[in-house]
Amino acid sequence: MFILPALIFVAVFLIYPFFSIFAMSFTNQTLVGAGAANTQFIGLDNYAELFNFDRWMRRGELGYSLLLTAQFVIGSALIGQAGLGMLLATLFHNRKGLLRETIFTIAIAAWLIPDVVVAFGWFAYLAPDGTLNAFLNTLGIQGQDWLFDYPMISIIAFNTWRGTAFSMLLFSSALGSIPPSQLETADVIGANAWQKFRDILLPQLSRYILTDLLLITLWTFNTFTPFLLTGGGPTFQTDLISIYTYRTGLQFFQFGKGSAIAVVVMIINLLLAGVYLTLSQSRRRA
Amino acid sequence: MLKRSFHILVLVMLVFVVGGSVLAQDEPIEITVGGMNAGVEVDWINNVVAPAFEEMMAAEGKTVTVQALETPGTGEQIRQQFVLDLGVGEGADILAFDGFWLPEFVEGGLIQPLSALVGDAALEWEGWSVTPEGLQNILSFGGELYGIARGTDARVIWYRTDLFEQAGLPADWQPTSWDELLDAARTIKEALPDVTPLQLNAGTAMGEATTMQGYLMALLGAGQHIYDFEAGKWIASSPAILDTLNLYQTIYVTEELGDARYQLTQDGRDRSFEDFSNGTVAMLVEGDYLWRGPLAPVGGNFPMEDRDELVSFAMMPAIEPGAGYNGQDFVTISGGTGFILNPNTEHPEEAWALLSYMFSREALEGLQELQPRIRARTDVPVTGDETMSRIAEQVLPLTTIRPQLPEYNQVSAEAQLMTERVVSGEMSPEEAMAAFDEAVTALVGEENVIRIPIE
Numbered sequence: 001m002f003i004l005p006a007l008i009f010v011a012v013f014l015i016y017p018f019f020s021i022f023a024m025s026f027t028n029q030t031l032v033g034a035g036a037a038n039t040q041f042i043g044l045d046n047y048a049e050l051f052n053f054d055r056w057m058r059r060g061e062l063g064y065s066l067l068l069t070a071q072f073v074i075g076s077a078l079i080g081q082a083g084l085g086m087l088l089a090t091l092f093h094n095r096k097g098l099l100r101e102t103i104f105t106i107a108i109a110a111w112l113i114p115d116v117v118v119a120f121g122w123f124a125y126l127a128p129d130g131t132l133n134a135f136l137n138t139l140g141i142q143g144q145d146w147l148f149d150y151p152m153i154s155i156i157a158f159n160t161w162r163g164t165a166f167s168m169l170l171f172s173s174a175l176g177s178i179p180p181s182q183l184e185t186a187d188v189i190g191a192n193a194w195q196k197f198r199d200i201l202l203p204q205l206s207r208y209i210l211t212d213l214l215l216i217t218l219w220t221f222n223t224f225t226p227f228l229l230t231g232g233g234p235t236f237q238t239d240l241i242s243i244y245t246y247r248t249g250l251q252f253f254q255f256g257k258g259s260a261i262a263v264v265v266m267i268i269n270l271l272l273a274g275v276y277l278t279l280s281q282s283r284r285r286a
Numbered sequence: 287m288l289k290r291s292f293h294i295l296v297l298v299m300l301v302f303v304v305g306g307s308v309l310a311q312d313e314p315i316e317i318t319v320g321g322m323n324a325g326v327e328v329d330w331i332n333n334v335v336a337p338a339f340e341e342m343m344a345a346e347g348k349t350v351t352v353q354a355l356e357t358p359g360t361g362e363q364i365r366q367q368f369v370l371d372l373g374v375g376e377g378a379d380i381l382a383f384d385g386f387w388l389p390e391f392v393e394g395g396l397i398q399p400l401s402a403l404v405g406d407a408a409l410e411w412e413g414w415s416v417t418p419e420g421l422q423n424i425l426s427f428g429g430e431l432y433g434i435a436r437g438t439d440a441r442v443i444w445y446r447t448d449l450f451e452q453a454g455l456p457a458d459w460q461p462t463s464w465d466e467l468l469d470a471a472r473t474i475k476e477a478l479p480d481v482t483p484l485q486l487n488a489g490t491a492m493g494e495a496t497t498m499q500g501y502l503m504a505l506l507g508a509g510q511h512i513y514d515f516e517a518g519k520w521i522a523s524s525p526a527i528l529d530t531l532n533l534y535q536t537i538y539v540t541e542e543l544g545d546a547r548y549q550l551t552q553d554g555r556d557r558s559f560e561d562f563s564n565g566t567v568a569m570l571v572e573g574d575y576l577w578r579g580p581l582a583p584v585g586g587n588f589p590m591e592d593r594d595e596l597v598s599f600a601m602m603p604a605i606e607p608g609a610g611y612n613g614q615d616f617v618t619i620s621g622g623t624g625f626i627l628n629p630n631t632e633h634p635e636e637a638w639a640l641l642s643y644m645f646s647r648e649a650l651e652g653l654q655e656l657q658p659r660i661r662a663r664t665d666v667p668v669t670g671d672e673t674m675s676r677i678a679e680q681v682l683p684l685t686t687i688r689p690q691l692p693e694y695n696q697v698s699a700e701a702q703l704m705t706e707r708v709v710s711g712e713m714s715p716e717e718a719m720a721a722f723d724e725a726v727t728a729l730v731g732e733e734n735v736i737r738i739p740i741e
Binding site: 030031032033034036037049055058059060145147148230231233234235250251252253 | 362366369373390391393394395396489490491547550551552692693695696699703706707710712721724728
């Protein structure tokens with residue numbers, strides 16, 4: 001009885017939309033044109049179109065978009081955010097001082113500023129006559145049109161900068177829970193920095209690493225902010241899955257096909273979560 | 287206890303509803319006009335039309351206020367906004383609307399004809415008798431009128447006479463074939479290495495601007511349209527499409543006479559206007575919008591004080607003399623925009639009164655002084671702008687229009703994608719045309735396409 005409001009809430013805002021999207025993905029529903037007035041059940045046609053392997057690696061199609069998304073997730077979440085976060089957390093472990101405070105403050109600020117503000121900032125920073133090129137020019141290096149010639153690298157750098165704080169803070173507090181005596185003992189027997197990291201810190205961090213990777217992979221997979229920098233272009237070279245869904249759903253208002261993409265994205269998200277959860281289960285058992 | 291508080295709640299709500307409707311009668315009627323970028327027209331409505339119309343209404347005993355709302359963004363973004371607004375029953379009372387959007391909005395049940403919204407009063411308007419049928423059709427579909435057209439336009443090659451003279455080309459220039467056009471671009475590239483010689487719009491980022499100012503201008507020059515009006519079918523593959531794509535390849539890939547950056551970045555169209563305005567782009571295939579809008583010495587986004595001395599236009603030549611659409615030597619295409627009534631308006635009568643007042647001869651002549659262009663009313667000629675008069679007299683007779691069909695918008699988007707694939711170097715012209723064929727066939731069905739074999 002007491003959980004009834006919560007159940008209704010969940011049903012109205014989660015279960016109903018999910019099933020309506022699922023149902024819509026088997027129709028040709030659109031908001032404009034003939035499909036709007038006369039929506040028909042078309043079976044698996046939307047899915048067949050998405051997984052048409054003759055052309056799905058073309059720019060602007062699903063396969064190409066998934067490949068780009070994979071590059072983006074590996075580059076900016078796994079290597080960028082988790083890697084850099086781990087590096088920063090370890091370097092400043094058990095240290096205090098102005099440098100640590102400055103770096104942590106910058107990272108957290110980057111994480112907290114609203115998306116649109118950050119995107120405008122980066123747009124100005126990477127523009128042909130922007131801050132980055134002005135800086136490079138003073139070093140005698142020829143500037144680039146970064147967002148045009150290196151769009152994927154640009155949004156990977158952007159998203160790394162944007163999200164490193166989360167991993168850094170998570171690892172930093174996890175490291176805080178490791179008894180200092182272990183590291184002191186290692187110092188006594190003459191272990192070097194790498195050995196200490198590999199044999200003491202890393203094993204105790206592994207649980208946190210999995211949690212971190214699960215969360216940031218899902219966030220990065222679904223993020224839309226790069227759209228504010230590149231609009232998915234040039235020529236679809238940053239057409240991440242979220243942008244692809246948006247284009248299909250809102251440019252031509254093909255709600256049927258857009259829903260089919262949304263279903264595919266949800267399944268991929270579930271699979272990713274499943275892989276991480278299985279890994280962490282097996283680790284816990286071991 | 288519960289029951290009692292429920293009663294109180296109902297009572298309170300009733301008070302609000304009744305009180306609200308009583309108050310509403312005293313409130314002035316507000317008519318809003320939406321969908322325009324900031325500029326001359328918004329100022330005209332707010333500063334000239336509004337006071338005059340409000341006075342007119344006051345004489346009839348109605349308190350009406352008028353407000354034109356600026357809508358920032360590109361045509362595509364405004365269209366997107368309209369679909370979403372109309373889909374949930376919202377939006378300004380009067381919407382600035384592009385004629386080619388009409389079919390799919392009507393099919394989608396998002397808008398309604400004047401006959402249903404206003405009735406006879408709208409159909410008996412004095413202005414229809416002085417508006418040619420072709421221009422009435424800009425905002426009509428299936429035999430029903432949906433709004434009043436502003437007027438029409440035409441597309442030409444705009445060029446900088448100062449750059450032409452610096453490169454040793456005549457300031458009074460008119461190419462008669464694609465080769466002559468490309469030769470002029472080559473001359474400029476050689477003489478002025480810092481100048482981009484020629485931009486012919488391509489790519490998805492520019493949306494419909496690519497189809498109208500780029501793709502169709504070339505395609506018509508190669509002798510065909512996007513649609514076969516006699517057969518009633520879409521042309522999915524033809525020698526003319528291939529010629530067009532080869533022209534794009536020459537301009538952007540093999541000879542780099544144009545800069546593909548403008549075509550592939552999000553704000554490329556504005557950047558091309560800006561660079562034409564400051565003299566780093568020499569030729570731009572564009573509508574007369576460029577002349578009277580962005581480059582206008584007063585009110586333009588990239589104003590040119592000496593526009594009348596430094597900018598001139600040439601007609602777009604066919605690939606060879608006589609080889610253009612309908613056997614023409616020169617080609618162009620027209621679009622048309624205007625204003626429709628939002629079916630969700632609470633005051634259709636007053637909204638129509640405002641719209642028909644905006645397009646009365648008296649009001650329109652006032653706007654014509656601020657922004658001369660080709661108006662829909664024949665009793666409001668182009669005045670005081672020699673260039674616009676020349677476009678009306680020389681170029682407009684050559685024109686054609688887009689097919690007014692609900693599928694057009696998506697076929698057009700596929701054409702934009704096809705040009706993008708060529709100018710970005712992703713595909714060869716042949717591959718791009720094959721991909722276009724495949725996509726258009728999937729959109730409209732095999733029975734609605736024709737293919738013209740390549741010899």
